[in-house]
Amino acid sequence: MARLDSDGDVLLAGPAVRAAATAGEVVFLCGPNGRHAAELLPGVTRVLEWECPWVVHPAPDVRPLDIEAVIALVHGVRADVALVLTSFHQSPLPLALMLRLAGVPRIVARSADYPGSLLDVRLTEERDVPEAVRALEVARAAGFELPEGDDGRLAVADPPGSGLDRPYVVVHPGASAPARTWSPDRWAKAVVALTAAGFRVVVTGGPGEAGLTEHVAGACGIDLGGRTTFRELSGVLAGASAVVVGNTGPAHLAAAVGTPVVSLFAPVVPAARWAPHGQHVLLGDQDAPCRGTRARECPLPGHPCLDLVEPADVVAAVAEVMT
Known part of the structure; x- marks a missing residue:
């Protein structure tokens, strides 16, 4: 699963992660500003970090060695399917190309643009729904559903005590x-x-x-x-x-x-x-x-x-x- 933005964006992928986790391990590809959130998501078994030059602000330089390194890293995961999660103004296709070069056999995403051979399942409908619901729709299009009793809300694993006197x-x-x-x-x-x-x-x-x-x-x-x-x-x-x-x-x-x-x-x-x-x-x-x-x-x-x-x-x- 991939969401390359910041911590808040990654948290909104949580219900989609839990749906995908019903079928096996979830490796989460995120940016440096999303790693802390990815590590807290129930269902994530491993986090891969990449500073994506078309998402991170300010943008890093595009360097062939970095692109090749990410492709090699994803190739080593041997993923069965990739869910590319984006906002309505982002294209999943640059990352889908990299995932395809990394050998991912099935890629699912929402795309307004013609994907050619980059996507196996393409969602096109855009509705004004919460981003968490929008991400979950991608997981469902891939054949994953929330486990019984999961209400689809956001969640993180085991928040620690604050040590502060309540209420506040x-x-x-x-x-x-x-x-x-x-x-x-x-x-x-x-x-x-x-x-x-x-x-x-x-x-x-x-x-x-x-x-x-x-x-x-x-x-x-x-x-x-x-x-x-x-x-x-x-x-x-x-x-x-x-x-x-x-x-x-x-x-x-x-x-x-x-x-x-x-x-x-x-x-x-x-x-x-x-x-x-x-x-x-x-x-x-x-x-x-x-x-x-x-x-x-x-x-x-x-x-x-x-x-x-x-x-x-x-x-x-x-x-x-x-x-």
Whole structure:
């Protein structure tokens, strides 16, 4: 199975992985930004990592030796079938060509373009369904189905304890694409507002976000920025009463551990596909002019789709998802 994007994208492949795992071992090919999530997915037996030059941002150079190495690595797996999982704007065909050269006898993917001999099963229908459902449809087209009793929700294996006194609310202000999250000052004001409303607030972030989380936590929040692994973050989110987050991987990680999400969701990608696949409340103008642009940086002055949301709106949404 292949999903070459980031941790959130890989988490959304979880139901498809569990369906494929009913028939045997699942080897997961992912990018460097998706490996931590792939290692947490129930059903994955082995993870292969490759920095794909048409997916990773910023893109690495295309080098023949790298391509040949990946083909050789996949060839050594001796896979019976490959499921290539992509978003609606991505083509599976470059990777399908490599998989074919690696000797994979059966390749299944969704493709708007004519695949020639690159795909054995081609899905063409596009519907506004959650990405997790879209991925599961590829697995089903390959003949795999979820095991009995599996409801198709996101899941990760064995989140550890957080070691934090409960109850608490997590605020996760960072995102790899700035257009998909609130501005730092708005996050900081939300932490103050949540604290004033009686919530204990824990602020989380990745290794490169320590400055951001320190600013957002201020004097009110508990700053864990850069202090957790991805697996440890799953435990922090699992122990939370709610998680407030932009459209980024930890939103899907929160859904995977069953914690309700308040999503500051910019409409640069459709919420019907990318909203957290679990209990959630969306905040933000889903009809803003940036809708559907897939912008990484906000194309409009003042980031209006999100920065018109008030801290009081976040407090109310947290109370709503906790009821």
